[in-house]
Amino acid sequence: MSEPKQNRIKPSYLRAFVTVVDRGNFGEAALDLNVSQSAVSYAIAALEEELGVILLTRGRNGVTLTPAGEALIEAARQILRSLSGMVEVAATYRSLQAGRVRIGVFRSVGTYLLPPVLAEFQAHFPKITTHITDYADSAAVKQALKDYQIDIGFTDMENGEEFDTREILKDTYVVLLPPNPQKPQNTLSWQELAAYPFISEAPGNVWYTRLNQYLTQCGVKLKPAYEIREDSTRVGMVAQGLGATIIPRLAAEPIPPGVQICPLPVPLERSIGAAVLTSVPHPPAVFTLLEMLQQSSCTFSINPAFG
Numbered sequence: 001m002s003e004p005k006q007n008r009i010k011p012s013y014l015r016a017f018v019t020v021v022d023r024g025n026f027g028e029a030a031l032d033l034n035v036s037q038s039a040v041s042y043a044i045a046a047l048e049e050e051l052g053v054i055l056l057t058r059g060r061n062g063v064t065l066t067p068a069g070e071a072l073i074e075a076a077r078q079i080l081r082s083l084s085g086m087v088e089v090a091a092t093y094r095s096l097q098a099g100r101v102r103i104g105v106f107r108s109v110g111t112y113l114l115p116p117v118l119a120e121f122q123a124h125f126p127k128i129t130t131h132i133t134d135y136a137d138s139a140a141v142k143q144a145l146k147d148y149q150i151d152i153g154f155t156d157m158e159n160g161e162e163f164d165t166r167e168i169l170k171d172t173y174v175v176l177l178p179p180n181p182q183k184p185q186n187t188l189s190w191q192e193l194a195a196y197p198f199i200s201e202a203p204g205n206v207w208y209t210r211l212n213q214y215l216t217q218c219g220v221k222l223k224p225a226y227e228i229r230e231d232s233t234r235v236g237m238v239a240q241g242l243g244a245t246i247i248p249r250l251a252a253e254p255i256p257p258g259v260q261i262c263p264l265p266v267p268l269e270r271s272i273g274a275a276v277l278t279s280v281p282h283p284p285a286v287f288t289l290l291e292m293l294q295q296s297s298c299t300f301s302i303n304p305a306f307g
Contacts, residue, residue, distance in 0.1 A: 009050050011083055014076045016043035017055060021073055024062040099285045100129045104141040104150035107134070107231055109272065112253055113154075113168065117296045121289055128285045136229075137205035145277055151286050152293075156206070157271040165273040166294050171248045173211075173268040176234075178241040179258030188262040190220050197225035197243030199234045207270075211246060214268050235259070 019029040020040060030037040048055050055069035065073060089098070105114060118130055135141045138155035145153045145163065157165055175188055177196065200222070201208040215222060225243055228234045231251040238245055239256040248270055255261065274293045276282055 009047065010043075011080065013043045013047035013050070014079055016040050017047055017069075018073070018076050018080060020044060020056065020063055021065060021069075026058075026063070096125050096128060096284055096288060098127050099283055100131060101152065101285050101289055102131045102133070102150040103289075104133050104135055104144045104153040106137050106141055106154060107251060109154045109250070112250060113272075113296070117289075117292055121292055125285065125288070130289075137207055139206045142275070145275060148277075148280070151276065151282060152289060153275050155273060155275050157273045162278060163275040164278050165275040166290055167271055167273045168293055168296070169250075169272050171250045171270050171272055173246055173264055173270070174249050174252065175244060175246055175262040175264060176238045176252060176255070177244050177260040177262060178238055180260060188265060190218070190265055193244060193265075194220075194222060198222040199226045199228060199237050199243040199245040200224035201234075201247075202227045202229040204229075207248075210270070211268075214266075218266050 016029065016033065016039075019032050020026055023029045023032060026037050026040050026044075030040045033040065044056060051068075051072070053068035053072075054066050055072065056063045057066055058064075103114070114132065122128070122130070133144070133150060135144060138153075141150070141153040141155045142163070144150045145155075154168070155163075155165065157167055175193060177188075201211060226234075226237065228237065231247060234245045234247060235252055235255065237243060239259050246264065249261075250272075252261075274290055276286060276290065
């Protein structure tokens with residue numbers, strides 16, 4: 001017999017070995033396994049060949065374990081129990097009884113959109129854990145998806161075939177102006193906006209690039225007086241009268257009292273979606289949460305409330 005090769009030992013060989021021992025003969029083992037007796041004989045012979053030892057001897061009263069068989073039968077039972085346990089654990093994941101969903105968000109999405117949906121999800125599926133990671137922008141979220149660091153990523157809708165993206169909401173860009181008790185600004189021209197010190201998004205992310213492309217298309221040049229990465233800091237600076245900013249409505253929340261909200265002279269919006277990789281098989285928990293997020297888009301809205 002050749003040296004044992006564990007990668008060639010099939011579970012069916014072990015199952016035949018254990019069943020023959022439990023039933024006492026090959027015929028009844030074949031009935032239990034719903035295979036032919038010759039198939040059972042083949043499995044035992046193949047297992048003995050791979051292990052390099054004789055496991056069973058046949059006698060007038062049935063089969064008997066050899067000393068090697070006595071030494072190995074419990075190991076065979078343990079392997080089969082482990083395999084059965086793996087199947088049971090997998091079944092709990094398929095049935096939403098266990099598992100984890102990793103979510104990647106950028107800034108305001110994690111604050112305003114996710115909490116009510118996650119609360120509902122965990123109320124229905126308390127055994128599924130969720131883990132949230134914050135990223136600078138949608139480009140960073142997409143990279144995290146590609147690196148298998150997250151299962152669902154909140155991102156923009158400008159994605160290729162590698163992502164399955166479900167639209168969650170559209171978020172309108174607005175202008176925030178400092179408090180002015182005399183004249184609420186319900187409409188705004190580019191010239192009026194340019195009169196304020198401009199508090200810009202900091203360079204280095206997709207939102208900065210998108211806004212500058214938009215301004216270029218509109219033929220507008222706004223020289224930044226400040227370049228600030230954090231949305232909440234920009235909103236706070238506007239509230240203190242330091243200038244004006246252009247910001248997505250969702251990212252502006254909560255807006256301090258007195259800060260004026262105006263529409264842009266030329267409308268701009270971003271579409272926010274929840275994305276997964278198309279090349280990865282996802283457990284039901286991921287798609288269940290995606291569906292709940294899509295349903296939330298029917299009730300979650302951004303009201304500009306200009307004025």
